[in-house]
Amino acid sequence: xxxxxxxxxxxxxxxxxxxxxxxxxxxxxxxxxxxxxxxxxxxxxxxxxxxxxxxxxxxxxxxxxxxxxxxxxxxxxxxxxxxxxxxxxxxxxxxxxxxxxxxxxxxxxxxxxxxxxxxxxxxxxxxxxxxxxxxxxxxxxxxxxxxxxxxxxxxxxxxxxxxxxxxxxxxxxxxxxxxxxxxxxxxxxxxxxxxxxxxxxxxxxxxxxxxxxxxxxxxxxxxxxxxxxxxxxxxxxxxxxxxxxxxxxxxxxxxxxxxxxxxxxxxxxxxxxxxxxxxxxxxxxxxxxxxxxxxxxxxxxxxxxxxxxxxxxxxxxxxxxxxxxxxxxxxxxxxxxxxxxxxxxxxxxxxxxxxxxxxxxxxxxxxxxxxxxxxxxxxxxxxxxxxxxxxxxxxxxxxxxxxxxxxxxxxxxxxxxxxxxxxxxxxxxxx
Amino acid sequence: xxxxxxxxxxxxxxxxxxxxxxxxxxxxxxxxxxxxxxxxxxxxxxxxxxxxxxxxxxxxxxxxxxxxxxxxxxxxxxxxxxxxxxxxxxxxxxxxxxxxxxxxxxxxxxxxxxxxxxxxxxxxxxxxxxxxxxxxxxxxxxxxxxxxxxxxxxxxxxxxxxxxxxxxxxxxxxxxxxxxxxxxxxxxxxxxxxxxxxxxxxxxxxxxxxxxxxxxxxxxxxxxxxxxxxxxxxxxxxxxxxxxxxxxxxxxxxxxxxxxxxxxxxxxxxxxxxxxxxxxxxxx
Ligand code: HEM
Numbered sequence: 001x002x003x004x005x006x007x008x009x010x011x012x013x014x015x016x017x018x019x020x021x022x023x024x025x026x027x028x029x030x031x032x033x034x035x036x037x038x039x040x041x042x043x044x045x046x047x048x049x050x051x052x053x054x055x056x057x058x059x060x061x062x063x064x065x066x067x068x069x070x071x072x073x074x075x076x077x078x079x080x081x082x083x084x085x086x087x088x089x090x091x092x093x094x095x096x097x098x099x100x101x102x103x104x105x106x107x108x109x110x111x112x113x114x115x116x117x118x119x120x121x122x123x124x125x126x127x128x129x130x131x132x133x134x135x136x137x138x139x140x141x142x143x144x145x146x147x148x149x150x151x152x153x154x155x156x157x158x159x160x161x162x163x164x165x166x167x168x169x170x171x172x173x174x175x176x177x178x179x180x181x182x183x184x185x186x187x188x189x190x191x192x193x194x195x196x197x198x199x200x201x202x203x204x205x206x207x208x209x210x211x212x213x214x215x216x217x218x219x220x221x222x223x224x225x226x227x228x229x230x231x232x233x234x235x236x237x238x239x240x241x242x243x244x245x246x247x248x249x250x251x252x253x254x255x256x257x258x259x260x261x262x263x264x265x266x267x268x269x270x271x272x273x274x275x276x277x278x279x280x281x282x283x284x285x286x287x288x289x290x291x292x293x294x295x296x297x298x299x300x301x302x303x304x305x306x307x308x309x310x311x312x313x314x315x316x317x318x319x320x321x322x323x324x325x326x327x328x329x330x331x332x333x334x335x336x337x338x339x340x341x342x343x344x345x346x347x348x349x350x351x352x353x354x355x356x357x358x359x360x361x362x363x364x365x366x367x368x369x370x371x372x373x374x375x376x377x378x379x380x381x382x383x384x385x386x387x388x389x390x391x392x393x394x395x396x397x398x399x400x401x402x403x404x405x406x407x408x409x410x411x412x413x414x415x416x417x418x419x420x421x422x423x424x425x426x427x428x429x430x431x
Numbered sequence: 432x433x434x435x436x437x438x439x440x441x442x443x444x445x446x447x448x449x450x451x452x453x454x455x456x457x458x459x460x461x462x463x464x465x466x467x468x469x470x471x472x473x474x475x476x477x478x479x480x481x482x483x484x485x486x487x488x489x490x491x492x493x494x495x496x497x498x499x500x501x502x503x504x505x506x507x508x509x510x511x512x513x514x515x516x517x518x519x520x521x522x523x524x525x526x527x528x529x530x531x532x533x534x535x536x537x538x539x540x541x542x543x544x545x546x547x548x549x550x551x552x553x554x555x556x557x558x559x560x561x562x563x564x565x566x567x568x569x570x571x572x573x574x575x576x577x578x579x580x581x582x583x584x585x586x587x588x589x590x591x592x593x594x595x596x597x598x599x600x601x602x603x604x605x606x607x608x609x610x611x612x613x614x615x616x617x618x619x620x621x622x623x624x625x626x627x628x629x630x631x632x633x634x635x636x637x638x639x640x641x642x643x644x645x646x647x648x649x650x651x652x653x654x655x656x657x658x659x660x661x662x663x664x665x666x667x668x669x670x671x672x673x674x675x676x677x678x679x680x681x682x683x684x685x686x687x688x689x690x691x692x693x694x695x696x697x698x699x700x701x702x703x704x705x706x707x708x709x710x711x712x713x714x715x
Contacts, residue, residue, distance in 0.1 A: 306454045
């Protein structure tokens, strides 16, 4: 569906007419990301991150496919083939650094995209499905990144894989058989490395499929916007092309500047030195830490240090870690406030900036720190707030808060309330 | 209904984690935050080391790399392998074809006797990788007080602040400080190990490899081979072995960033131009 004033695609020459009749791909593109897709005129730069995430996915697939041409998923040689890529393959070092840092930048972009969603409650009706698919994408991204990190078969690859698959061992009765089944053995070895490579190659394409659904679902209500007020008239919108293609192009430029600065000047900054040591099952690293983008969830996992009645501490940690992401699935139904944007929700806004954001910062920090005091206690407090925020505070705030007055329309928010000047004579009001 | 379940689940996790917190706080209050350890109190972070390859404009100092290679060859190679580096790679250090061949021939590498097929040693070729001093890890451990000398190819990337760490480690050997023994009598350096405050657990199995000024004789025109100089040189060399493409990476980076900056400025003005028709923009 689209808005009644959306421009229609008109094939102009023989070729495009032919295509439009046989396979209307240009029509699809025109309506999805071209001039035929009306978008709110007031989107801020926070709405750039979806397109950037799409760019990252393509970047990861392209660099990844090239790396796979030179890499061998065999525990005896995997570390060596990675070094072969770095030293002997033409531009191999660039491909590998781009892929490794590309994963980090993908997560930076997606975290910003998700937190945009939190602040503007983009998850609310009518965009629940977009959000749910987004959470599925995030889970798939985490699985992909985890398995990718195992492939170079360094010390952190091996011990990270061992710790994370060990989590399944926390599940009563079936846990250990599941763990052995997942790894194809009792510890990560050649069998695990092979299946991780296979899945790491596959999952990005699964993600690409879910992204298509995500964007399809987005095109039904169209994008929300910083006011959270839905589109009412044509004056509220501009066509995606050229307005947002231009804005996304500029955003992509900034993104690439930052990304290339990392790749060419600080390529190992976000990595761990231990992963330049070949995997050695007989030597445990002093601190086993996952990649930075898992730190908040790793902090939650480690926050549970004592058994809670009949639930062992380890199991509690595993449950909490998964629950921390699964709660996002329920947000559309937990947050009942009819107002979307945090700009018009005074209480919600306070909890967002002074509750959720500092909590995430603490979890990030503690997840990367050694499991010592004061980090353990800090992450326990932060974990408590994390669950309170999403499961208790959000539902309560949404029922007691008195939102600030909303603008009548996007156009009014942009141009002030002089409706005649703004709407002009011949605008068609939407439904 | 969902909200009710949500609140209950939220309270469940909160209470469970606060239970852990309360237990931890109780233990901390009654027993303190755990004992101070010798490793924690006496470990030192690497000293400053300035190399020509530092910084975004730095490039390798080839004369220094050649000196560092000489230290590796004459000292470290007795115990440490460097398996990811091939002899031909030394071309980066400024050696020509003939020098490379001669250099290669000065290494003995495992080979096969062409007439009998038996394993022998033969002089190296530029295409060979640097040989390992031990036939296997068991032999390496047996010769080194049960510690295996790690491969040095990636050492400068495999430690925090790697180049400075190598330099500090090589120049950091000392007698165990008296205060340490006073505070932690149980932490006396075991026999066969050597005290070095830059090593994470303070005692390592490597005997000080650089022990005397002039241990290696540098070609004329080079600085004096003091211990400090040799340590810096071998640290520089290991920075190169860890990432021979370092210079190329930075040299590629500048034009890439320059092009992107130009393209981004264009994109900015294109965006401004296109949006000028729908001004003014959002107010809040
Ligand atoms: C591969 C990863 C992803 C890609 C390529 C992607 C792509 C996009 C694109 C192109 C848009 C429209 C532009 C924008 O609003 O920024 C969008 C919107 C949205 N995305 Fe994503 N996304 C990804 C991951 C996620 C995740 C992990 C979530 C949440 C958990 C999410 C939630 C949303 C929501 C709620 C919207 C609608 C926002 C609004 O209209 O206000 N997305 N996505």
